[in-house]
Amino acid sequence: GQNIDQPTEMTATEGAIVQINCTYQTSGFNGLFWYQQHAGEAPTFLSYNVLDGLEEKGRFSSFLSRSKGYSYLLLKELQMKDSASYLCAVRDSNYQLIWGAGTKLIIKP
Amino acid sequence: GAVVSQHPSWVICKSGTSVKIECRSLDFQATTMFWYRQFPKQSLMLMATSNEGSKATYEQGVEKDKFLINHASLTLSTLTVTSAHPEDSSFYICSARDVRGVGNQPQHFGDGTRLSIL
Numbered sequence: 755g756q757n758i759d760q761p762t763e764m765t766a767t768e769g770a771i772v773q774i775n776c777t778y779q780t781s782g783f784n785g786l787f788w789y790q791q792h793a794g795e796a797p798t799f800l801s802y803n804v805l806d807g808l809e810e811k812g813r814f815s816s817f818l819s820r821s822k823g824y825s826y827l828l829l830k831e832l833q834m835k836d837s838a839s840y841l842c843a844v845r846d847s848n849y850q851l852i853w854g855a856g857t858k859l860i861i862k863p
Numbered sequence: 864g865a866v867v868s869q870h871p872s873w874v875i876c877k878s879g880t881s882v883k884i885e886c887r888s889l890d891f892q893a894t895t896m897f898w899y900r901q902f903p904k905q906s907l908m909l910m911a912t913s914n915e916g917s918k919a920t921y922e923q924g925v926e927k928d929k930f931l932i933n934h935a936s937l938t939l940s941t942l943t944v945t946s947a948h949p950e951d952s953s954f955y956i957c958s959a960r961d962v963r964g965v966g967n968q969p970q971h972f973g974d975g976t977r978l979s980i981l
Binding site for chain 1: 905907909912954956970972974977
């Protein structure tokens with residue numbers, strides 16, 4: 755079956771750095787996506803990786819290793835507004851999105 | 864950028880009522896739209912995939928007679944929750960895939976509809 759694993763919850767301090775990991779086992783691979791979702795709102799797109807390596811976008815970076823079925827989202831200079839759930843999703847061979855359960859990130863002052 | 868409009872954003876109604884939610888792609892054509900449901904503190908759960916001009920494909924465990932989906936045009940899909948009951952209370956989110964290609968952003972999301980059945 756298809757499976758995406760990410761931690762349920764993480765806590766970090768304002769101004770610090772946090773890394774959210776995601777491992778996946780899917781039928782084929784056509785890209786990995788990270789979304790941010792604030793409580794009561796729809797997900798918003800953060801990043802896309804299809805080749806191995808690091809993609810940097812401002813305070814957020816996303817890494818992919820296809821051979822290991824592994825990705826991480828790195829958030830730097832954390833701000834209180836970064837408190838949200840972060841969803842990892844993989845597009846499989848049928849171009850369907852397989853969603854992880856999400857990681858709730860709590861930022862403390 | 865691609866915009867998906869979802870209405871209404873909040874519905875409160877009595878048990879037994881049918882509720883229709885609209886999902887529109889405003890500046891692009893969407894051959895495929897997706898309907899998700901999310902219960903509090905849980906992840907997105909795909910309910911069904913809606914293709915323009917054809918019947919929707921429902922995920923296992925989702926009652927197609929209860930959750931009616933219509934995708935009559937390339938810019939509009941509707942979800943009707945028929946005879947809603949309190950257990951149907953949830954956050955419903957639609958998303959749309961651009962007909963021009965898969966791109967690096969696979970789905971554009973609407974803002975969601977919070978449905979509360981009394």
